[in-house]
Amino acid sequence: MYHYDDFDRKMIAARVKVFRNQTERFLAGKLGEDEFRPLRLKNGLYIQRHGPMLRIAIPYGQLSSQQMRTLASITRDFDRGVGHFTTRQNLQLNWVKLPEAPDILERLASVDMHAIQTSGNCIRNITTDPFAGVAADEIADPRPWAEILRQWSTFHPEFEYLPRKFKVAFNGAREDRAVLHAYDLAFQLVTNEAGELGFTVYAGGGLGRTPLLAQKIRDFLPWPHLLTYSEAVVRVYNRYGRRDNVWKARIKILVKALGGAEFARQVEEEWAHLKDGPQTLTAEEVARVSAYFAPPPYERLENEDLSAVKVDNPAFARWLSRNVKPHRVAGYAVVVLTLKQAGCAPGDATTEQMEAAAQFADRFSFGEIRTMHEQNLVLADVPQRELFSLWQEARRAGLANATHGLLTDMIVCPGGDFCSLANAKSIPIAKAIQERFDELDYLFDIGDLALNISGCMNSCGHHHLGNIGILGVDKHGEEWYQITLGGTQGNATRYGEVIGRSFAAAEVPEVVERLIATYLALRHEGETFNETLARLGLEPFRATAYAKDPVNAAAADQELIDA
Amino acid sequence: MPEQLIRHGHLEADPWQRVDPAADAASSTLPDGPILLPASFWLAHRDTLRQRVGTIGVSLAPTFRVEDLVPDLRLLPLIAVEFPKFTDGRGYSTARLLRERYNYSGELRAVGDIGRDQLFFLRRAGFDAFLIPESRDANDALLGLADYPGAYQAAVGQRLPHFRRRFG
Numbered sequence: 001m002y003h004y005d006d007f008d009r010k011m012i013a014a015r016v017k018v019f020r021n022q023t024e025r026f027l028a029g030k031l032g033e034d035e036f037r038p039l040r041l042k043n044g045l046y047i048q049r050h051g052p053m054l055r056i057a058i059p060y061g062q063l064s065s066q067q068m069r070t071l072a073s074i075t076r077d078f079d080r081g082v083g084h085f086t087t088r089q090n091l092q093l094n095w096v097k098l099p100e101a102p103d104i105l106e107r108l109a110s111v112d113m114h115a116i117q118t119s120g121n122c123i124r125n126i127t128t129d130p131f132a133g134v135a136a137d138e139i140a141d142p143r144p145w146a147e148i149l150r151q152w153s154t155f156h157p158e159f160e161y162l163p164r165k166f167k168v169a170f171n172g173a174r175e176d177r178a179v180l181h182a183y184d185l186a187f188q189l190v191t192n193e194a195g196e197l198g199f200t201v202y203a204g205g206g207l208g209r210t211p212l213l214a215q216k217i218r219d220f221l222p223w224p225h226l227l228t229y230s231e232a233v234v235r236v237y238n239r240y241g242r243r244d245n246v247w248k249a250r251i252k253i254l255v256k257a258l259g260g261a262e263f264a265r266q267v268e269e270e271w272a273h274l275k276d277g278p279q280t281l282t283a284e285e286v287a288r289v290s291a292y293f294a295p296p297p298y299e300r301l302e303n304e305d306l307s308a309v310k311v312d313n314p315a316f317a318r319w320l321s322r323n324v325k326p327h328r329v330a331g332y333a334v335v336v337l338t339l340k341q342a343g344c345a346p347g348d349a350t351t352e353q354m355e356a357a358a359q360f361a362d363r364f365s366f367g368e369i370r371t372m373h374e375q376n377l378v379l380a381d382v383p384q385r386e387l388f389s390l391w392q393e394a395r396r397a398g399l400a401n402a403t404h405g406l407l408t409d410m411i412v413c414p415g416g417d418f419c420s421l422a423n424a425k426s427i428p429i430a431k432a433i434q435e436r437f438d439e440l441d442y443l444f445d446i447g448d449l450a451l452n453i454s455g456c457m458n459s460c461g462h463h464h465l466g467n468i469g470i471l472g473v474d475k476h477g478e479e480w481y482q483i484t485l486g487g488t489q490g491n492a493t494r495y496g497e498v499i500g501r502s503f504a505a506a507e508v509p510e511v512v513e514r515l516i517a518t519y520l521a522l523r524h525e526g527e528t529f530n531e532t533l534a535r536l537g538l539e540p541f542r543a544t545a546y547a548k549d550p551v552n553a554a555a556a557d558q559e560l561i562d563a
Numbered sequence: 564m565p566e567q568l569i570r571h572g573h574l575e576a577d578p579w580q581r582v583d584p585a586a587d588a589a590s591s592t593l594p595d596g597p598i599l600l601p602a603s604f605w606l607a608h609r610d611t612l613r614q615r616v617g618t619i620g621v622s623l624a625p626t627f628r629v630e631d632l633v634p635d636l637r638l639l640p641l642i643a644v645e646f647p648k649f650t651d652g653r654g655y656s657t658a659r660l661l662r663e664r665y666n667y668s669g670e671l672r673a674v675g676d677i678g679r680d681q682l683f684f685l686r687r688a689g690f691d692a693f694l695i696p697e698s699r700d701a702n703d704a705l706l707g708l709a710d711y712p713g714a715y716q717a718a719v720g721q722r723l724p725h726f727r728r729r730f731g
């Protein structure tokens with residue numbers, strides 16, 4: 001992974017100083033709350049229900065074991081022994097104290113980490129495929145490009161105060177594992193007919209109140225132009241994105257208003273001035289950064305035959321089938337450590353779990369860990385012969401639920417228990433669903449299913465992308481939940497459709513169960529939830545979800561009107 | 564403390580007087596001496612105002628398209644870019660375009676809701692003068708210019724990005 005040099009270190013050390021000074025001025029009353037707010041947000045510091053929340057950047061989801069241990073130590077020394085991994089591959093601490101935030105940053109800086117631009121109206125942490133560099137379907141490793149763009153976006157002189165937040169993602173594989181179409185700006189690595197590397201560029205995607213899929217704005221951008229072209233995109237947005245209405249300020253609204261083609265034309269016009277300028281990338285720089293992502297020193301191994309162990313140990317077999325993915329090097333495997341234990345908030349890891357993950361990384365995976373937007377951890381380079389030992393230890397650490405990709409591997413935002421923007425709680429809903437679906441056999445029978453929960457329209461839980469999406473809504477001060485069906489990520493990304501009026505919290509697990517029962521009853525052999533839905537439409541699902549019953553019959557008719 | 568002007572890295576007296584005449588006012592009633600006028604007023608009266616070139620600067624609202632001023636840049640010793648709120652970042656693009664694309668070489672001044680936490684970025688965008696509002700401490704603001712030891716990107720005053728200097 002990337003290693004900071006002296007210059008990179010000086011930059012984050014300076015940031016710690018700047019932020020300490022800003023915090024001191026705020027605490028001394030020299031900086032008003034309105035002035036401090038945008039500044040602290042640029043450093044990932046929110047004021048939430050219980051007090052400040054700090055969001056720490058994990059650039060494109062890559063961590064060393066040492067960094068993970070430091071994060072663990074921070075959760076122990078500055079928080080309550082738990083951290084929350086987010087859908088943007090970052091880590092959030094929910095119980096920090098404002099005067100200590102600069103000390104946390106200082107400790108982060110000691111392992112080349114920071115919280116720069118993890119919030120605020122600027123270019124945010126860049127995300128990518130958690131299987132980068134090890135997936136068999138990879139065209140090129142996206143991480144060097146993400147790192148190059150990270151440096152360019154850090155303290156950019158022109159883009160500190162954009163109309164709204166700006167999120168960038170890279171994908172380097174044939175399968176999109178970075179949700180490109182939900183991003184403000186997204187790059188898919190491709191090669192052209194001449195075999196040259198470049199990017200297909202998309203802009204204007206986003207979830208939230210107005211979910212829109214990104215539009216393609218360029219078929220092929222040769223790699224040397226990554227920075228100049230990005231500068232053109234963000235400049236057009238900075239100048240012409242709306243600033244009069246916070247709900248209309250994302251780039252997606254500008255792209256939609258202009259139309260993808262016209263937006264692309266304006267970008268090209270701007271880019272014509274910047275193209276081939278000094279920010280054009282050099283082969284030397286790309287080689288410098290790429291060298292950090294060279295494959296680790298793999299041993300020459302054979303693929304293991306694990307069938308005997310599997311017969312002896314069905315639980316291990318299940319874990320292999322769900323949480324272990326093929327690796328491009330013989331004898332190795334990619335392992336997903338799930339952060340979805342029953343009774344815990346999805347994405348949460350305790351100090352001890354973080355330390356355990358760091359230890360597994362050292363012993364089994366060249367000292368590196370990744371975070372996934374599905375709020376799990378990944379060990380990308382595990383020798384297959386170690387899988388059984390790893391599984392046993394991960395089980396002890398509570399990191400081996402064999403549920404990756406199943407219904408209970410939910411994506412869930414912190415919601416109303418923590419987040420001050422929430423309309424409704426999401427964690428208790430997740431827990432209630434987990435309880436109802438605690439039968440592993442049943443979960444395996446249902447198969448791949450994405451269930452995503454957001455506590456409000458900001459959509460941090462990516463509910464639009466869930467096969468089943470649950471969104472917290474506010475109705476006359478009460479917490480209700482709207483359900484969408486048919487969303488999916490990947491190459492065929494689409495957003496789910498609302499099925500009708502929303503439900504009370506107590507109804508949600510029952511409704512999910514009915515939706516699943518409908519799917520199981522109607523599916524053809526081998527069909528996924530979305531395939532059944534596509535074949536039959538929403539109607540049969542809607543019918544069962546709203547079938548009269550004592551819980552919601554009374555409200556049904558009247559509610560339909562304001563749904 | 565009144566507004567204070569930081570120019571070329573230190574506090575200076577401000578010789579410019581801001582005048583905000585109604586759009587239809589006659590240009591003959593303007594005061595003598597160096598005056599700063601809204602760019603829209605300049606565009607509407609440029610033929611008469613040209614007679615006193617050298618004593619007129621213009622001030623750009625965030626929505627002003629800098630492209631409209633390009634033919635006149637040589638006539639303007641001062642361009643002020645307004646920041647009604649420091650979170651409105653359009654002026655940064657305006658400044659870079661003026662300096663990097665249109666080679667404006669006069670004084671480029673940031674005016675409005677700015678202070679210590681913006682100066683480092685404003686300078687890199689091309690501003691060489693900053694009018695610090697009454698509510699802020701200009702001496703403190705000056706310190707902001709040294710917030711960071713360098714930068715990754717090319718910008719005004721740093722023609723090459725860091726990666727092109729890394730190997731130098």
Ligand code: SF4
Pocket residue numbers: 413414415416419420421422423454455456457458459460461
């Ligand atoms: S989706 Fe809403 S409730 Fe959930 S974390 Fe985001 S802002 Fe908070």
